[in-house]
Amino acid sequence: MIQKLDSTSESLLRELAPQVLGVITRRFRDFASAEDAVQEAMIAAFTQWPQQGNPDNPRGWLIQVASRRMVDQARSESARRDRETMVASEAESVKPMVDTNFDVDPDDTLVLLFMCCHVALSSSSAIALTLRAIGGLTTAEIANAFLVPEATMAQRISRAKQSIQKSGVPFRLPSSEERAQRLPAVLHVLYLIFNEGYASSIGAHLQRLDLASEAIRLTRNTKALLPDNPEVIGLLALMLLSDARRAARTGPDEELIPLDKQDRTLWDRAQISEGIELLTAALSKASVGPYQLQAAIAAVHDEAARVEDTDWPQILALYELLNRVAPGPMVTLNHAIAATMVHGPAKGLELLRALDGDPRVAGHYRLDAVRAHLFEKMGDHGAAIKHYRIAATRTTLIPERNYLITQAARLAGN
DSSP: OOOOOOHHHHHHHHHHHHHHHHHHHHHHOOHHHHHHHHHHHHHHHHHHHHHHOOOSSHHHHHHHHHHHHHHHHHHHOGGGHHHHHHHHHHHTTOOOOOOTTTTOOTTHHHHHHHHHTOTTSOHHHHHHHHHHHTSOOOHHHHHHHHTSOHHHHHHHHHHHHHHHHHHTOOSSOOOHHHHHHHHHHHHHHHHHHHHHHHSOSEESOSOOHHHHHHHHHHHHHHHHHSTTOHHHHHHHHHHHHHHTTGGGSBOTTOOBOOGGGSOGGGSOHHHHHHHHHHHHHHHTSSOOOHHHHHHHHHHHHHHOSSGGGOOHHHHHHHHHHHHHHSOOHHHHHHHHHHHHHHHOHHHHHHHHGGGTTOTTTTTOHHHHHHHHHHHHHHTOHHHHHHHHHHHHHHOEEHHHHHHHHHHHHHHHTO
């Protein structure tokens, strides 16, 4: 029987992967090959650690295995003999490692983040590559987030790695001008990594603490690099205000607990306070962007001691502004819920009809889930049951599926 890594070791590997990638990229100056080598090292760890036990220095073990892969590759490429000579000479220094800080620069992950968001790539390719290299998401998870087949996403990531390699971008933090060019993609990537940790797109677990924590850490580092940027501050505030509810979002069996049913005494008040302080600082700047607006919406929810105290007119006004600043199908979905709470479900259902022809969301489970919720509020239980069941067949997240099936069964009287 094949043994598997325990969850602690899996989390450790996800945490170490971008650190190791930074080391290998910096040492060998070949991002595309380094990413492949680190993936091979990760596979080796998944295979060997359950049988042999975790090494005393997991990061050093991964660096050593990935380094050997790079050396082996260089030796096998006769067309690159000059580089082979250089790398082979470096191989002599690859010894068993005992120093846990070996060859690791604390800025490596941040350098990788900006490197993957290079202007040589399209926005979608940059985001996909960064989710793989920094976020630790699998190709299947990234494909699910983009609503494309896994094979399509694999090709996109491969092309993105080659584009980074051909661009010759140095492994260093970019200049201030380069940062400004790449920042929108960087922030979007951090937002998506956090979202995947806050509400997974696939699998048995609703939340992935490792991803959410890493997104928050990287956003704090980005804020340290750009302390006065209001959208960086707004994104960090949004993450903290959302993550503050983590303990209340699932029950003892990891079942989903919706916002209006959560025990608000479990919310992390320290995180909420920090998030609101950051948001206040961001809103004092000259411009208001989409992350600040989303953080403001999260703050209104978090400041309500009871669900009945929620200021839905303010939330609706914020969504209407967000819809003008950064329109999109997910904004429309949430706008419809807010409109329902203020004007009734008929208004919410009217807003949803605009999404029926939008290929980005027309077959997405969330459209049916929201529609089911609004039909239930209207009292049309037959339509609500229908859409809860459709949504359940479309989600790839087990806790979400179980919740939707339970809602349909409850209305059907089962």
